[in-house]
Amino acid sequence: MSAELNLIEEAETHTTIALTGSMDVVGAGAIENKFIGYTVARKKHALVDMSGVEFLGSMGIRVFVSTAKALLRDQKKLVLFAAKPPIEKTLIMSGFNSVVPVVATLADAKGKLGL
Amino acid sequence: MQPEPKIQFSIKVDLAALAPTAERIRYFLCEHGVDADAIYAIEIVIEEIATNTIKYGFGNYGFVSPAKGNITLTTTVTEARAELLIEDDGPPFDPTQAPDPIQHRDVDEMPVGGLGIHLVRTLTDGFEYKRVNHHNQVRVWVHRKKE
Incomplete structure (x- = not known):
């Protein structure tokens, strides 16, 4: 199972996208350019629905970290929401959630950005 | 006494070989009643350790031409733990x-x-390395949850 990316909402202030599948070394590599295109390239806050992600390895986290760093250069933020328990545990164990918000719902994600 | 359930795969030094192998190991662990958290931890180990071996041990960063070399994954289920x-x-x-x-x-x-x-290191309960007969051996285990 590879990874897929779908656009959910394109607003003036932010973009909401949904990831599905496996963010392993192959899946993360396959969607990385598209992910950057929908986030960093738009210079808006990025909200990512993680509810369809079944696996997240360090290569997937790497994509998120590099995206969050690039967005920060434009004073924009990345927020992940609705991750399944094992995915959320991986984000916590990696320390990722201490630098990028990982929240339960889309409303929580918008709240983190003051939207 | 019944032998411990065990499954072994030898794979090419190719990143594309990892996901199908991980899937077969997941089915094996499911069949033997291993809980979801332990299975997920084993999948993380396959992804991280085997990816490092393929990329940095054998220098294969691509997905087309497998480098020369051998990787073997052996999964064992005991009453107390799942081991890889x-x-x-x-x-x-x-x-x-x-x-x-x-x-x-x-x-x-x-x-x-x-x-x-x-x-x-953080998702498993044991993580060991040995160099034996010119081979790297990485062994990890995860305790099974009691019913």
Whole structure:
């Protein structure tokens, strides 16, 4: 199972996208350019629905970290929401959630950005 | 006494070989009643350790031409735990000696990589390395949850 990316909402202030599948070394590599295109390239806050992600390895986290760093250069933020328990545990164990918000719902994600 | 359930795969030094192998190991662990958390931890180990071996041990960053070499994954289920042994004939590399990444409070300071072995260390209950007969042997285990 590879990874897929779908656009959910394109607003003036932010973009909401949904990831599905496996963010392993192959899946993360396959969607990385598209992910950057929908986030960093738009210079808006990025909200990512993680509810369809079944696996997240360090290569997937790497994509998120590099995206969050690039967005920060434009004073924009990345927020992940609705991750399944094992995915959320991986984000916590990696320390990722201490630098990028990982929240339960889309409303929580918008709240983190003051939207 | 019944022998412990065991399954073994030898795979090419090719990143594309990892996902199908991980899927077969997942089915094997499910069939033997291993809980979801333990299965997920074993999948993380396959992804992180085997990816490191393929990329850095054998120098294969691509997905088309497998490099020369052998990787064998042996999964065993006991009453107490699920265990995975990953063996390869690449150059010596002991992942248990890799330092943990420094925890940062600012995304700008967080390193982009270097999290894979940290995940293996934190999600498993045991993580050992041996060099035996010119082979790297990485053994991990995860305790099964009691019903």
